Amino acid sequence: MKLRILAAALTASLALMACSGSDDFVNEYESLNGQETSGGSTYLELNIREDHRFTIATEEQVRDLLDKGNGAIYFGFPECPWCRNAVPVIDEAAEAVNLDEILYLNVMEMRDQKSRDADGEIVTDKEGTDFYYYLLEQLGDLAPAYTSLEDPNERRILVPLVAVVVGGNVVDTHLSTVDSQEDPHTPLTDEQHTELLDIYKQMFSRIPGCGEYACE
Numbered sequence: 001m002k003l004r005i006l007a008a009a010l011t012a013s014l015a016l017m018a019c020s021g022s023d024d025f026v027n028e029y030e031s032l033n034g035q036e037t038s039g040g041s042t043y044l045e046l047n048i049r050e051d052h053r054f055t056i057a058t059e060e061q062v063r064d065l066l067d068k069g070n071g072a073i074y075f076g077f078p079e080c081p082w083c084r085n086a087v088p089v090i091d092e093a094a095e096a097v098n099l100d101e102i103l104y105l106n107v108m109e110m111r112d113q114k115s116r117d118a119d120g121e122i123v124t125d126k127e128g129t130d131f132y133y134y135l136l137e138q139l140g141d142l143a144p145a146y147t148s149l150e151d152p153n154e155r156r157i158l159v160p161l162v163a164v165v166v167g168g169n170v171v172d173t174h175l176s177t178v179d180s181q182e183d184p185h186t187p188l189t190d191e192q193h194t195e196l197l198d199i200y201k202q203m204f205s206r207i208p209g210c211g212e213y214a215c216e
Helices: 002-030 059-068 081-096 130-142 190-204
Strands: 054-056 071-076 102-106 113-116 122-126 161-166 169-175
Touching (some): 002 054, 059 071, 059 130, 071 081, 081 102, 081 190, 130 169, 161 190, 169 190
Parallel strands (some): 071 102
Antiparallel strands (some): 071 161, 113 122
């Protein structure tokens, strides 16, 4: 009897931890609903469903995935207006192809910051974390270009970035939303939503076991 009670308590504890992690993601994004940005715009309102597929990832989880796993990673942060457009569509696409989990990394503080000095040389104004440089290495040529530096050899994790991992290798990425969206503070049109949804669904379908007719 004691063992059964202990097992039940452990199960309840694990469930509570899972819900807590899920709620943290929701709170991170929904806490900005209706607030004003530094530029005077209003953050897009998000109502993330309770059974969403996002998991706030630890460094260990991401390293395990990039070692030999299959799955998807969403790089972003809630202050990014493009991310706020992408999040519900990423979640919808994952559900459509039976992808149980999307690892989420808030990269806002871990990234480096670079610029060009008076002589035109690239200088590092702020170093990134070791984990950030590891992520850049794993993304390789699929990492976005550091556009402000105008040097194709310089890479940066711009957001929203979604990466698909198969056998520990990044095989596909998608940056931003769709080309036709010009103002990220305005919600996607129905046509833009469908276009972005199809992009994510095609990407996620590359993950073994995922697809519209696959079993979870």
